[in-house]
Amino acid sequence: MRFQDKVAIVTGSGKGIGKAIVQKMALEGALVTVTDLNKQTCEETAMEINQSGGKAIAVEGDVSKSEDVRRIVEETIEAYGKIDILVNNAGIVKDIRLEDMEEDDWDKVIDVCLKGAFLCAKYVSPYMNEQKYGKIINISSRAYLGNPGQANYSSAKAGIIGLTRSLAKELGKNNINVNAVAPGLIETDAVRNHPKYEKIKELQKKDTPIKRIGLPDDVANAVLFFASDDAAYISGDILHVTGGRFG
């Protein structure tokens, strides 16, 4: 029970990797805020946690909008009185070659994946500063190393690394650890809905030292490590959850 009475906000936690994170944290005693753009999955995930004996509230919201982020933070404080852990997990892809990438394809991905993490950290950090305790975990991606067709996403995920290192330096004096997790290919809807899913999965197995596709729980385990006091002296770091694949 590493998170007994700790309060955690996990963005984009209605499904996929975020859902695995809130479920595992709740199992270890955390009081969680499930927040997502999708009201239905957000409420379902919170209900599942409450029905299995955990404690969760659902707050619908868009991380790229500051008024929504402020409301997510306020409702968490109203429900639990503090915030100990923030996981910036919400993310989207809009993969397209540079010549066909419209300004909007660029803006949307940067807004959700990068600006969203900045806004959540900005509005959560005053509470963490005040209590001199906090853990911020940002979900990057192996794609921060660069991928064709992902100029928007790779840039956002590389930006997440810069954000992580800057915030680690800025907030460390208040006992706030800021780290990033960079997953490789993980089996979620985001990947399953891809038209070339089966081919991608086979290629992934071939190119990855650990011969399988990653699972949401693989990423959640890394996030829970950073969120726990086992990682109390680790900050500004990146944990790759890629099965050993870097290229």
Ligand SMILES: NC(=O)c1ccc[n+]([C@@H]2O[C@H](COP(=O)([O-])OP(=O)(O)OC[C@H]3O[C@@H](n4cnc5c(N)ncnc54)[C@H](O)[C@@H]3O)[C@@H](O)[C@H]2O)c1
């Ligand atoms: N699946 C992978 O292979 C993989 C690999 C590396 C990194 N990641 C990253 O992990 C994170 C989770 O990915 P996933 O595969 O679980 O995706 P997913 O699509 O299964 O889930 C993402 C969730 O984020 C929510 N969301 C989208 N836009 C939002 C917004 N503006 N505000 C709030 N919520 C929003 C969605 O509604 C959804 O519930 C993302 O940041 C993604 O970039 C995923």
